[in-house]
Amino acid sequence: MREISATEIFSAVVGLIQRANFILPDAVVKALKEAHEREASPTGQQTLSILLENVTVAAQEQLPLCQDTGTGIFLVELGQEVHITGGFLNDIIQEAVREAYRSFHLRKSIVNDPVFDRKNTGDNTPAMIHTEIVPGERLKILFAPKGGGCENMSGLWMLTPAEGLEGIRRKVLEFVEWAGPNPCPPIVVGIGIGGSFDQCALLAKKAALRPIGIRNPDPRYAQLEQELLDAVNRLGIGPMGYGGTTTALDVHIEFLPTHITQLPLAINIQCHSARYAEVVL
């Protein structure tokens, strides 16, 4: 058994929140630069230049990359040989969110009740935490400040097995076209297929947060990702929806076994400001 202290986790999470909000991951910057090279529309190219300039300005002026510093999404993998000392994991994470959103001047975007009160909690808590118990003695934490604009462009459909691959292709393209300029293209299309209703949504989130450029290890799904990416980029939506050949930077699929009656499909869109940071303790 390995002990990890609350203090160590707290500092690591505060660090993740800072890094994710001010520094765009290298893979995203690279994808934006490559898109800039390829983009057929002059307005699209200019828009991509603005996004790249924003990355530089954010670092220079110590301003968040985007004003929507998001709902805090945490994907936690907790090794079952780990013993956390000095506090409860979820409390430590929420406390780190409180501290980081205050001290780095990030926007507080969470309301306490979705229907009746809608009062801002004032510290961006609660963050949404998904914890999986895994073998081993490490603690892996991924943080993503998920913006509302792209999160709103999400959906889940319980397709029939008969709809199959064609149904998936059709739904993904229809959905990305429907979302159009709203989720701040160029986007990453996160797709979950299979599992159950609840697991499928989480798969889509994990897919949206997979680093750009990494394909699904199953060659059939990898091919489908590439095929859908090419098809999405033929829709013409373009950077910020002003028209162009770069609508998506990538398409990612995660899948799970499912029930004989089902073909769940979930789509979670990630905007071009694909912010995340990860740490392994």
Add this chain to the structure above:
Amino acid sequence: MNSREKKIQTPLTEDVIQGLKAGDAVRITGILFTARDAAHQRLVSAIQAGQSLPFDLRGQIIYYVGPTPPPPGKPIGSAGPTTSYRMDVYVPYLLEKGLKGMIGKGARSQKVKEDLQKHKALYFGAVGGAGALLARYIHSATVIAYEDLGPEAIRKLQVVNFPAVVINDTYGGDLYEQGKQKYRQT
């Protein structure tokens, strides 16, 4: 600054509005008022109750933005546009009161597009996810109403050469539709 960009001032005049077409890049100088979901709800409730509004809407532009808090020494934090369709239901009330422009990102409803033609008003897009860069064009920010809403409070922004593009004009033009048709390959 690009030479094809048109420099415009707020409040907007009818001549300026009618001279702009979907796809035109503009640089805006003057005052912008911020408002998003919760502030719109309050503005429209006030209109429906016959109460006075915290600012005169005539000729003005509302910017759909909820900025990050200003770090020490800066007038504002990161300040890019939020998605506009959530405000669609409130737009007719504000146009009736003389609002002439909105800045946001994302598509508007058919009703809003028709109302823009009817009331001779414009919808502009700013680049979403470029909030750090856009903050450079905002020289001051003052909360003027609904302070309890935090990031959603109404702020009066002094902007200089704020970059935007006309999405929907007074002639029914729509940059999103035009752009998509031009580059579509299916």
